[in-house]
Amino acid sequence: MNFLSPWFLAGFALIAGPIIAHLIRRVTRERQQFSAMRFLSESPPRLSKRSRIQHPLLLLLRCLIVAVLAAGFARPFLRQDVPLVLQPGAPQSVVALLDDSASMRRTGLWPAARQKISDLAASLKEGDQFVLFATSGAELVSRERWLQTPAPDRANFVKSVLAAREPGWGPTQLDTAVETAVLQWEQMAEATDSAARKKLVIVSDLAAGTRVAGLAGLTWPKNCEVVLEQLKPGQPGNAGLQWLGWAPDVSAAAASGDPFPPKAVARVRVVQSAAAPASPLRLRLRDARTGRDLAPPQAVTVPAGDALVALVPVPGSAPDGPLRLDLEGDAEPFDNTLWLVRPAPRALTLAYYGADSADDLKHARFYLERATAGWKDPVVKVRAVTEGLSPVATAASTGASADPKSQGADPATAAARSGAGATEKSASEFSVVAAPLTTDAARALRARLAAGEFAVVLLNDPAMVATAAELAGEAGWAPAAAARADALLGSVDLRHPLFAPFADPRFSNFTAVRFWKPQPVALPIGTKAVVAARFDDGTPAVLEVPVGKGRLVVWGGDWSTAAGQWVISTKFVPWLQALFERAAGGAVRPAVAEVGDTARLVTAGPAQWRSALDSTATLANTAPVQPGVYELNEAGTTLLVAVQAPAAESNVAPLPLDDLEKLGVPLRAPTPGALAAGEAPKPAAGTQTAVVLEGRQKLWRWLLAGAAVLLAFESLFSYLIARREAVPVPAAATSS
Numbered sequence: 001m002n003f004l005s006p007w008f009l010a011g012f013a014l015i016a017g018p019i020i021a022h023l024i025r026r027v028t029r030e031r032q033q034f035s036a037m038r039f040l041s042e043s044p045p046r047l048s049k050r051s052r053i054q055h056p057l058l059l060l061l062r063c064l065i066v067a068v069l070a071a072g073f074a075r076p077f078l079r080q081d082v083p084l085v086l087q088p089g090a091p092q093s094v095v096a097l098l099d100d101s102a103s104m105r106r107t108g109l110w111p112a113a114r115q116k117i118s119d120l121a122a123s124l125k126e127g128d129q130f131v132l133f134a135t136s137g138a139e140l141v142s143r144e145r146w147l148q149t150p151a152p153d154r155a156n157f158v159k160s161v162l163a164a165r166e167p168g169w170g171p172t173q174l175d176t177a178v179e180t181a182v183l184q185w186e187q188m189a190e191a192t193d194s195a196a197r198k199k200l201v202i203v204s205d206l207a208a209g210t211r212v213a214g215l216a217g218l219t220w221p222k223n224c225e226v227v228l229e230q231l232k233p234g235q236p237g238n239a240g241l242q243w244l245g246w247a248p249d250v251s252a253a254a255a256s257g258d259p260f261p262p263k264a265v266a267r268v269r270v271v272q273s274a275a276a277p278a279s280p281l282r283l284r285l286r287d288a289r290t291g292r293d294l295a296p297p298q299a300v301t302v303p304a305g306d307a308l309v310a311l312v313p314v315p316g317s318a319p320d321g322p323l324r325l326d327l328e329g330d331a332e333p334f335d336n337t338l339w340l341v342r343p344a345p346r347a348l349t350l351a352y353y354g355a356d357s358a359d360d361l362k363h364a365r366f367y368l369e370r371a372t373a374g375w376k377d378p379v380v381k382v383r384a385v386t387e388g389l390s391p392v393a394t395a396a397s398t399g400a401s402a403d404p405k406s407q408g409a410d411p412a413t414a415a416a417r418s419g420a421g422a423t424e425k426s427a428s429e430f431s432v433v434a435a436p437l438t439t440d441a442a443r444a445l446r447a448r449l450a451a452g453e454f455a456v457v458l459l460n461d462p463a464m465v466a467t468a469a470e471l472a473g474e475a476g477w478a479p480a481a482a483a484r485a486d487a488l489l490g491s492v493d494l495r496h497p498l499f500a501p502f503a504d505p506r507f508s509n510f511t512a513v514r515f516w517k518p519q520p521v522a523l524p525i526g527t528k529a530v531v532a533a534r535f536d537d538g539t540p541a542v543l544e545v546p547v548g549k550g551r552l553v554v555w556g557g558d559w560s561t562a563a564g565q566w567v568i569s570t571k572f573v574p575w576l577q578a579l580f581e582r583a584a585g586g587a588v589r590p591a592v593a594e595v596g597d598t599a600r601l602v603t604a605g606p607a608q609w610r611s612a613l614d615s616t617a618t619l620a621n622t623a624p625v626q627p628g629v630y631e632l633n634e635a636g637t638t639l640l641v642a643v644q645a646p647a648a649e650s651n652v653a654p655l656p657l658d659d660l661e662k663l664g665v666p667l668r669a670p671t672p673g674a675l676a677a678g679e680a681p682k683p684a685a686g687t688q689t690a691v692v693l694e695g696r697q698k699l700w701r702w703l704l705a706g707a708a709v710l711l712a713f714e715s716l717f718s719y720l721i722a723r724r725e726a727v728p729v730p731a732a733a734t735s736s
Contacts, residue, residue, distance in 0.1 A: 004075035011070030018062040022053050055721060061714045065707055072703035091196045092128040093188040095181040096120060099204030100134040100165070101172040102595070102649040105334040108234035109205055114162040116203045116229050121158040126151040129188050129196075132158065135177040135204070136170050136596075143188065169626045170596040171646040172207065175214030185221055198224035206230045206655040209648035215663040225668035228657070237276025239302070239330040240650025241283075242269040243338050243592060243642075247311060262313035264342050270327065271650050274305035281329040283312055288322040288339060288629055289613060297328065314342065322612060322629040322640065335650045339629050339642040341591050346584045347428060348378035353385050353441075354434035364434050364458055364559035367567040371576055378428070378584045388441025430583045431455035433471070434558075436463050442470045450548025454583035459519035460558035468521070468554045472545040476524030483537035487518040490536030498532045498544060498553065501578045502571065513571070515541075515564035519556050529554070553579070589639060594646045598623040604635040612640060 003009065053059060098117055104110055117132065124130055132141035140161050149157045178200070185198050198221060204210070206228065247265035270281065282297040295315050302308045312325060323340040330336050350372065356363035365384070372380035431445060433455060449455055449471065457468040462479040469477035489510040494503040502508050510533075520539030523529055533542040535556070543554040559567045566572055581587050586603065593601050601607075608619040612629040624630050624643045632639045661667060 001076055002079055004077060006074055008070055008073040008075075011073065012067060014066050014070070015063045018059055018066070019053075022055065022059045058714070058717055058721065061710060061717060065710045065714060068703050068707040068710065072700045072707065074700075076699045076703070077697050078699075092124065092199055093185055093196045094120070094124060094128060094130050094199045094201065095184050096130070096132045096201045096203065097174075097177050097181060098132060098134050098140065098162075099172055099174075099202075100136050100138075100167045100170075102167070102169045102334055102645050103172065103205055103207050103209065103652055104167040106205070106233040106235065106238070106332050106652070109231050110167050112231050113203045114159075114165075116231075117162060118155065118159050120201055122155040124154070130154075131181075131184050131188075132161070133177060133180055133184075134165075134168075135172055135174060136168055137173075137176070137180070140165065143184075168595075169645055171594070171648055172204065172210040173596075174202070174204070174210050174212050175218075176211075178202075178215060179218060182218065182221065185224070189221075200224065200226045201229060202226065203229045204231065205233065205652070207649070207651060208653040208655050209646075209651035210655050211648070212655070212659065212663060215660070215665060218664070220664065220666055224666060226665050227668055228660075230654070233332075233652075235331045237273045237304070238332045238335070238650060238652045239273070239276055239279075239281060239327060240271045240335040240647075241325065241327040241338050242271060242647040242650060243644055244269055244309065245592075246343055263316055263318060264314045266312040266314065266325065266338075266340055267309060268312060268325065268338060269307055269309050270300050270302050271307040272302040272304055273650075273652055275653075276304050276330075278304070279329050279331075281327060283310060284326045284328055285312055285314070285318075286324045286326065287319060288324040291324075294318045294323070314340075322642070332652075335645050337627065338644060339627060341629060341640050341642045343377075343591065345376060346378040348380050348580060348584050349429045350380050350382045351385050351429055351431045352382055352434065353389065353431065353437065353445075355384075355386050355389065356434065358382075358384075362560055362562055364432065364460075364567070367559055367572075368432060368576075371567075371573050372580070375577070375580075377588050378580055380430075380580065388438055388444070390436040390438055428584055429453060430580060433457045433464075433467060434460060436461075436467045437470075439470070442467060446471050446473065446547060449550035449552060452549040454551050454553070454579070456553045456555060456579075458558050459521070459554065459556050460517075460560075460563065462519065465519075465521055468552070471552050472529065472547065472554075474524065474527055474529075474545075476527075478522045480520040480522040480539055482518045482520055482535065482539065485516055485518075487515045487541075488536045489513060489515075489533050489541060490538065492533045493531070496530070496532040496544070497582060498542060498575070498579065501574055507571070510571070513565050513569050515557050515566065517557055517563040521554065521556060551583075585637070590641075591639065592642045592644065594644050595625060595627060596646065598641075598643060601632055601639075601641055602634060607632055607634040609633075 096117055098113060104113065121130060129143055130141065130146045131139070131143050133139055141158060145157075146154060181200050188198075189196070244267040247267055268283070270283075281300050281302060283300060284297045285294045286292060287294060294317075295313075298310070298312065300308055300310055314323065320342070323342070325338040325340060327336040350368065352365050352368065354363065354365060356365045358365055358369055360366055365382070369382050372382070429448070431448075431453065433445070437445065445453075445455060455471065457464060457471065459465060459468065459479075465477050465479045469475065492499050492502075492508070492510055494500065494508055502510075515535070518535055518539075518541070520535060520537075520541065521543065523540065523543075527545075529540075529543045529545045531540045531542070532544055533540075535541045539556075541556040543556075545552040545554065557563050557566070559572075561568060589603060590601055606621070608621055609624055610619045610631045610633070611617040611624075612631050619633060627643050627645050629640065629642055632641050657667070
C-alpha cells in the first residue's frame with residue numbers, strides 16, 4: 001500500500017481522543033432512588049478516572065472511523081507492474097530528445113549524450129521508426145532520412161550527425177521539445193501502424209533549471225512510454241554569474257574624492273551550487289575588445305548552496321566601449337562570463353520659444369524646467385530661443401528678456417541670423433512654442449517637424465492659433481470662444497498615445513483639473529488634426545497633427561497656474577515624460593537579453609544583427625545564438641546590446657523526478673543494455689506513475705464511503721446505549 005499524500009496519516013493520532021473520552025467517568029452508571037432524596041439538590045458528579053473502559057465496542061467503532069478518514073485523505077493506491085506485451089518484431093515509433101542547452105557544456109556530459117543516442121540507434125530493428133530532435137528545436141535526424149538509409153548503415157549515420165554537433169547556449173526548453181515529440185508521433189501513426197508502441201527517450205542532465213511547466217497540460221497518447229537517460233557531469237557542482245543591472249545611483253561614489261570616480265556600477269549575482277567544492281572566486285573586469293584588465297580582481301566568498309550580490313564599479317579610466325566580467329576559480333566556465341553595455345541616456349534639448357524668465361511663475365518655462373529636472377532618460381536640457389519671435393511677442397516681454405537665461409544669443413548675433421537661427425538644433429530636439437513666430441521661423445520649425453521632430457504649441461493667446469495653423473500647414477484655423485471661463489476636460493481619448501499612460505481606471509480621472517483660461521480652436525473641414533481631448537463644452541482642448549515624420553501637439557491654453565491647474569496636477573509630469581520619450585524614439589529600450597530571448601530587444605519590425613567584437617562581421621537576419629556584444633540594426637537605428645547565457649542554466653542541481661510524475665509524464669524504467677543483433681525483445685514491466693495509479697484506482701472514495709457507513713452504525717449504537725442506560729426520574733412523593 002502506498003499513499004499519494006502521506007502527511008494526512010498524521011490524523012491517526014486523533015484516535016487518542018475517543019480513548020481519553022472513554023477513560024473519563026462523566027455519568028454514574030446505576031442510580032438508586034430514595035424517598036429522602038427529594039430534600040437534596042441535584043449536583044453533577046466530578047470527573048474521575050476509570051480502570052476499565054466502558055463500551056469497548058463503541059470505542060473501537062469510533063477509532064476505526066478516525067483511522068479510515070485519515071487513510072482516505074492520504075489517497076492510497078496499490079503499486080502495479082503493467083506488463084508491456086510485445087509481439088516479436090512489433091514496430092516501434094521512437095523519438096529521441098537530445099539536450100543541447102548551455103548546461104550540457106559541463107565536463108563529460110556531451111560525449112556521454114552522444115554515446116547514449118548512438119547506442120539507442122544501434123538497438124533499433126529494421127522496421128522501427130526513429131526521429132532525433134534537439135531541445136533547441138532543431139531536427140537532427142528526420143523520419144524520412146532514417147527510412148531512406150539502409151538498416152546496416154543507420155547507426156553510423158546517426159554517429160556522423162552527432163559528430164558535427166556541439167551544445168548550444170540556449171535554455172533547456174524540455175516542455176516545448178516534448179510537445180514536438182508528441183506531434184511527431186501523430187505523423188508516424190498516420191504513415192504506419194497507429195498501434196505501434198510509442199517511445200520517447202530524453203537524454204539530458206535534467207538540471208533543476210530545466211523548463212517543464214508546459215508538461216502539465218499535455219495530452220499523452222495511448223501506448224506510450226517515456227525513458228529518462230539522466231547524465232552526470234565529471235565535475236560536481238557549479239558556480240555561475242548572473243546579471244542584475246546597473247546600480248541606480250553612483251553620485252555618492254563620484255563625490256567620495258576619488259580622482260577617478262566610477263563611470264557606472266554593475267550589480268551581479270554569484271551563485272554557488274550545493275555540490276560545488278570550496279574554492280576561492282574572483283571577479284575580473286576587462287575591456288571586451290582588447291581583453292585588457294581594467295581593475296584588480298575582486299575576491300568573493302560564496303558558501304555552497306548560496307548566492308551573493310556583488311557591486312563591480314567601472315573605473316573612470318575605462319573606455320566607453322563594451323566590457324567583459326569574468327568569474328575565475330570555477331571548474332565549469334560555461335556561465336562565468338557577463339558582457340556589459342553601459343547605459344547611454346538619450347539627450348533631448350528642449351527649445352523653448354519665448355522671452356519668458358526661467359524664474360517667472362506666471363509662464364510655462366518655469367514649470368517645464370522644474371518638471372524635467374533630474375530625468376535619467378531622456379536627459380532634458382532647456383534652451384531658450386528668442387530669435388524668430390514676432391515683434392509683438394518680443395515687445396510684450398521686454399522686461400522678462402533681461403534675464404540672461406532666456407537669451408538664446410546676443411543682439412548682434414540674433415540680428416545677423418534674422419530668424420534663421422531656429423534651424424540649428426542638437427542631435428535630438430523638442431520644441432515648445434509659447435509665443436507667436438515670424439514666417440521664416442515658422443517655416444524653419446515646420447521643416448524640422450517634417451524631418452521627425454516633435455513640438456507643442458501653447459495657445460496662451462488667440463494670436464497663437466495662427467502660428468499653430470502655419471506649423472500644421474493648414475488654413476482655416478480660427479480661435480473659438482469658450483462656453484465659460486472655468487472649464488474641465490469633458491472627454492479624453494485614452495487610446496490616443498498622448499493619454500495612453502492614463503488608460504488604467506485608477507489614473508483616468510481628469511475631473512479635478514480646471515482650466516481658467518481655455519482657448520479652443522475651430523477646425524476646418526478635412527483637417528488632419530486629431531482631437532485627443534475636449535473641454536466639457538465639446539470644443540477641442542488637445543490636438544495632434546502629423547507633419548511629415550514629426551508631430552505637432554496643440555494645447556488649448558497656457559501651462560501656468562494663472563491659466564489652470566494642469567501644471568500643478570499629478571498628471572502633468574507623467575504626461576510630459578511620455579511625450580518626451582515618444583519624441584526621443586519611444587520608451588527606454590532594453591539593452592540586455594539572454595540567448596533564446598533576444599526577441600524582446602526588437603521593437604519596430606525586422607532587425608539585423610552583427611557582432612560588435614568582430615570587425616569583419618556582416619549584418620545577418622538571424623538572432624544571436626551565443627553570448628556576446630552585438631549591434632542591433634532596426635529601422636535605420638543601431639543599438640549596442642549584450643546577450644548573456646541563460647541564468648536558469650546555472651541551476652545544475654538534479655531535477656526531482658517526482659516533479660515529472662506529478663505533471664502526468666508516463667515514465668518507464670529504461671531497459672538495461674542494448675539488444676544483441678537478432679535478439680527478440682522480451683516483455684518488459686514498467687511501473688506506472690503514482691498520480692496515474694491513484695487516479696485510476698480511487699481507493700479514497702471507498703474509504704470515505706466506508707467511513708460514512710461506520711459513522712451511521714456509531715450513531716445508532718450510541719442511541720441504543722443511551723436509551724438502555726436512561727433512568728426515568730420519578731414524580732415527587734407526597735406526604736401522608
